Amino acid sequence: MIKVTIGNNVKRESVIIDENETLRSVLEDNGIDYTMGTMNLDGCSLKAGELNQTFKELGYDGTPGHDKCYLLNVVKADNA
Amino acid sequence: MEYIFFERAKSSGKEPVMARIIIAGDAAIVESAYTLEQIKTLEKYRPRALTLLDEDGKTVVFKVGTTTGKGSINNYGASFDSESRNEGRKAIITLSIPKEVLDAETFVEDVIGVSIISLNRVEEQFDAALASVEEERQTVRANITVM
Numbered sequence: 001m002i003k004v005t006i007g008n009n010v011k012r013e014s015v016i017i018d019e020n021e022t023l024r025s026v027l028e029d030n031g032i033d034y035t036m037g038t039m040n041l042d043g044c045s046l047k048a049g050e051l052n053q054t055f056k057e058l059g060y061d062g063t064p065g066h067d068k069c070y071l072l073n074v075v076k077a078d079n080a
Numbered sequence: 081m082e083y084i085f086f087e088r089a090k091s092s093g094k095e096p097v098m099a100r101i102i103i104a105g106d107a108a109i110v111e112s113a114y115t116l117e118q119i120k121t122l123e124k125y126r127p128r129a130l131t132l133l134d135e136d137g138k139t140v141v142f143k144v145g146t147t148t149g150k151g152s153i154n155n156y157g158a159s160f161d162s163e164s165r166n167e168g169r170k171a172i173i174t175l176s177i178p179k180e181v182l183d184a185e186t187f188v189e190d191v192i193g194v195s196i197i198s199l200n201r202v203e204e205q206f207d208a209a210l211a212s213v214e215e216e217r218q219t220v221r222a223n224i225t226v227m
Contacts, residue, residue, distance in 0.1 A: 001143055001157025016131075016140050016156045020149035054149075062152045 002060050003068040006030050008037070009075055017055070019062050023071060024051040037075030099199045101188055106179065108188045109164075110153055110196070112171040113203055116163050119146050119171055122209055125216070129209035132202050142198040146171070153195045 002019045004026060005012055017026055023046070027034050039046040041058065050058065060066050102109045112119070122129050123145055132142035143157035151161030151173035160171035181187045 001145070001152070001154060001159055003156050014139065016143040018145055018147045018149075018159050019152070020147050020159075056149060062154050062156070064154075067154055067156060 002055055002062050002066075004055070005068075005070045006032060006072070008032060008073040012072070019056040019060055020054050022052055022054050023058075026055075026071065027051070027073075032073055034073055037073050040070070040072045040074055042069050099196055099203060101192070101196065103177070103184045103188060106177050108175045108177055108184070108192075110158065110173040110175065110192065110199075111164055112158075112160060112199070114171060114206055115169050116146060116160055116171040118206065118210060119144065119160060121213060122206065125213045126209040129205045130202060132198055142195075142202060144199060144202045153192050153199070155195055155198075158195065158199050 001016050003014055003016055005014045006026065007013060013030070015026070015030060023039075023041070024034070034051065039051065041050075055069070056062075060069050099110060099112050102111060119130070130144045131140045133139065134141045142155075145157065145159055147159035147161050149159075149161065151159050153159070153173050153175070158173060160173055162172050162174065164170045164172050175192070177184050177187060
């Protein structure tokens with residue numbers, strides 16, 4: 001299991017999930033709209049295909065140092 | 081073969097419900113007191129029974145579940161991936177012990193001891209949740225009519 005802080009500009013929450021779940025399924029289970037803005041995993045921008053990868057495939061396998069992350073959808077307003 | 085038992089006796093006087101760790105060679109096996117099927121049932125009908133909440137009762141601090149990948153256990157939870165080969169068919173997680181480790185018992189206790197305590201605390205909720213699910217399923221079955 002890994003701890004994921006998931007959210008967007010206005011809300012964030014921590015959830016514990018199986019590392020074999022995909023990023024997309026975790027976002028959908030937690031009601032996070034990923035159709036707008038930029039998806040960031042620990043501050044790095046995600047490419048479209050990476051949403052279908054599991055956390056384990058992206059290096060978060062539950063071992064010490066690889067057991068928590070931030071998955072955030074950031075929407076920037078114009079001129080912000 | 082060495083056996084380590086992390087027991088948490090129940091105050092009710094019933095047989096204690098506990099997960100156990102079996103060390104065999106370079107493998108450490110965490111065996112739940114419940115079957116994989118029972119855990120899957122709770123995932124489907126009572127997911128809250130698989131979680132341990134913090135003192136304010138809002139934040140999940142430990143979670144038990146099943147996985148389609150490789151099972152694992154750490155401070156955040158336990159994912160069971162397989163079943164024991166004995167007649168109990170309990171849910172298990174198989175971990176590797178590094179070859180350089182000399183004292184396997186101390187290593188296992190140090191690495192997953194805290195997680196086993198949390199796992200036992202979560203599993204204490206299983207009996208009541210499974211009984212309640214079974215009751216509801218029986219009610220549903222009683223209302224199924226085949227025409």
